Amino acid sequence: MKGHYSDVWQAVARAVPQRPAVVTPAETMTYGRLLAEAGAFARYLRERGVQPGEAVAMLLYNRPEYVVGLFACLATGIAPVPMNYRYRAPEVRALLEDSRARVLVYPTSLSDVVRDAVAHWPDAPMFVVIDDGPAGEIAAPDAAHSGTRILTRDGEYSLGSANTHSAWADVVAGGGELPATPPPGGELRLYTGGTTGRPKAVVWGAEDILAVQSYSIYTTAGLPVPESMAEAIAVASDPAIPRVVTLPLSPFMHGTALFTSMNTLVLGGTVLVIASPRFDPDAAARFAVDAGATRLIVAGDAVALPLVEAVERAGLDGFGRVNSMISSGMRFSPAVKRRWHAHAAITITDLLASTEGGPYAVNETTSVADLPGELRLLPGAVVLDDELRDVQHIAGGRGVLAFRGTLPKGYFGDEEKTRATFPVIDGVRHVMPGDWAVARGDGTVELLGRGSAVxxxxxxxxxxxxxxxxxxxxxxxxxxxxxxxxxxxxxxxxxxxxxxxxxxxxxxxxxxxxxxxxxxxxxxxxxxxxxxxxxxxxxxxxxxxxxxxxxxxxxxxxxxxxxxxxxx
Missing domain, CATH: 3.30.300.30 (ANL, C-terminal domain)
Incomplete structure (x- = not known):
């Protein structure tokens, strides 16, 4: 199904404006408010001359503003660029330069990092600052941006120029509307890296992501994949269809958490957000139960293990309404899955995917009896031997995993690396992340490991x-x-x-x-x-x-x- 996330989100917001879209332990953002704030941010970007195809960087941990900024960018053809909030100043500076970001959105708790990142930088981007508590100071990069910028407790700045810094609260209070439909050619740029350690942004065409994610959106929710945008909007607005309530416990800067949250809104569901840079498993367990989460997004054992320990400490019988858990890009051991299955009737979807494409394979278990499970190839995934021939149908066929469905455009600003990572084989474009596997001949594979030193x-x-x-x-x-x-x-x-x-x-x-x-x-x-x-x-x-x-x-x-x- 071809389409655009923004079109579905706007339609849902107009059909059910009072339905909760993003919920934190402290507040609820309805679909109507999400649409209004996205419109206000879009208006702000237009007024400052940010054009379709240019970039807005988001140095944020999971917060409602993240979703608003993503919505506004996708709806206007501006490329959202999630950044790792754990990065230090030199790392942030490198990504801002590489992405050519026109605007950086960040919270006051990261003011010191941003200050050091933009020091002595005449071409620093404009800033939109979210007041999350601690105050900081942003030094002027050069005389062209004169004036000391001191962040006050109400989120405002003493500025030399109103075009360089803005408080998020002021931006969304200014009102505005989104275009009826996004302009063609929009992008989402997700940073990943290579063995050189130099991060590169994978460029996804905004019109392509919905088609790629159709399996994850509908099949995992037990729904047929719609054949048209009209059907997708009808599904999202139908009050008879149970709502998906997703709690991402891994950061939005990771593709699985970001895409799954975007997919939840396509279904007219609710995204739960713990607005904190630190993972507190006890608080997360309480919030998941109290807020009625139905789906958790984790990063393998690193999140699932302390979370199940919190559930055990709390003496919970079951785990509220949670019935599914999705993990990707991280080892999720059978031992930890066993503890989850023993506590609740949860379907665990353990995906093998990469920022560059996929998903390649999935290990899905619904009970202790299913463990350890099998890694089953998904549509579009193949195993290629040394001669680049398909061997996934051959028992014992050994090779590298590849995917040849809808793929990203490539790496931002790096044609050479794009050609190397997305080779054309027999006239078909592939992506090969470097994972080696042995096929069993029945659609399942045994993962051997990654051929790089990452x-x-x-x-x-x-x-x-x-x-x-x-x-x-x-x-x-x-x-x-x-x-x-x-x-x-x-x-x-x-x-x-x-x-x-x-x-x-x-x-x-x-x-x-x-x-x-x-x-x-x-x-x-x-x-x-x-x-x-x-x-x-x-x-x-x-x-x-x-x-x-x-x-x-x-x-x-x-x-x-x-x-x-x-x-x-």
Whole structure:
């Protein structure tokens, strides 16, 4: 079904304006209010000359304003660009430059990060600031943006120019309307990365996403896929169809949480939002039950394990109205699934997907008896051998997973990487994320692993080259290698082995401060080993399998997140 999210959302908002669209523990945003605030933000962007095809960056944790901004951008052909709120100033600056964002939306709690990111930057974007409590100061990038900008408690600024900073409350109070239908050519840009550690935005055509997501929208809700936009709008507005109430416990900056929440609104459902940058499993469990959540979005064991522990602590019989759980991009172990199935009648959908395309396969379980389950290929997914031939129908066929359905346009501003990641095979465009699998010949596969060195820790991708560069930039460190070691909760732990100079004395606290200024907390090594040599081969290679096997028994996840243990 071809169509546009904005068209469905607008139709639902006009049909059932009082229905809850976004709910937090403190407030309810109806579909009518969502439409009105999206119209106001769209008007603000037009007045400041932001054109279709240009970008608005959102440095936000899950908040109602996130949904409003996404709606406004998609409806006007402006590209929304979610950014990782855990990033430090240099990382934020790099993404703002790469995305060429005209506007940055961020909360006051991140003022210090934004201040440092835009310091001495004449071409810094305009800012829309959401007051979430703590005040901060934004220094003028240069004389062209003169005037000290001090954030006050009511969300306003003392500005040298009204065109550079605006308070979100003032923006939405100004009113405005969305266009009746979006202009053609709109995009959604989701940042992912590569083995070089340099993030790249995957560009999805706004008109394509709805077709790609049809399986996730309707099949997982037990509904037939509509054949037209009129049918989709009728389904969303029909009061006889039970409403989906989704609680994303992974961040909107991740494709699964973002798309599933967008899909919930296509069904006329409600998105529950815990407006906090920190995951509190006990609060999340209470909110899920009290707000009547029917669907949870998690990031494998990293979220599902502490959440089920909270359910057990609370002594809950069942888990309210929750009947489904969706996870993607992170190890979700049979042991943790078993605990969930033992507590409630929940269907667990464990997806293998990537920002670049898919989903490729799904492991769906409905009870303890289904475990461990099977990874079943989804329509459009194939297994390609070394000769790029389909082998998914052959028992024992070994190759790389690929997808050849509707795909993104490619990577923003990187044609070379686009051609490499989205090859045309026999006249058909594919995407191959690098996952190797063995086919069983019955539509299921056994996943062998990813052929790259990317570390997946708690659902976050960490690219070793970026961490290694930060390590060797520290005085006294002359060599470094970074890799992942298995961990039951987080999937993998970031681990580093470094070599220091012959007379160097490692100042552990200074190293921690050095890395903290350059890397998000989840990127920092949880375990760091100091050695005399990495025993590189004549070609400069490190025997990673040997190192991983040697160090795996010495590491564990008992250290608090963001800490680093240094051992010699």
């Amino acid at each position: 570390v997946n820790t708690g659902g976050e991708k960490v690219y070793p080259a970026e961490v290694e560069d930060a390590l060797v930039a520290f005085p006294g460190i002359v060599d470094a290698v970074v890799f992942g070691v298995p961990d039951l909760r987080y999937g993998e732990l970031v681990t580093a082995v470094i070599v220091t100079g012959p007379d160097a004395e490692l100042d552990a606290e200074a190293l921690r401060a050095h890395l903290d200024a350059r890397l998000a907390g989840y990127k920092k090594p949880r375990h760091l080993f100091v050695r005399d040599s990495l025993e590189r081969s004549p070609h400069g290679k490190v025997d990673l399998p040997r190192l991983q096997a040697e160090l795996a028994p010495l590491v564990g996840s008992d250290a608090p997140t963001g800490t680093m243990r240094i051992r010699r």
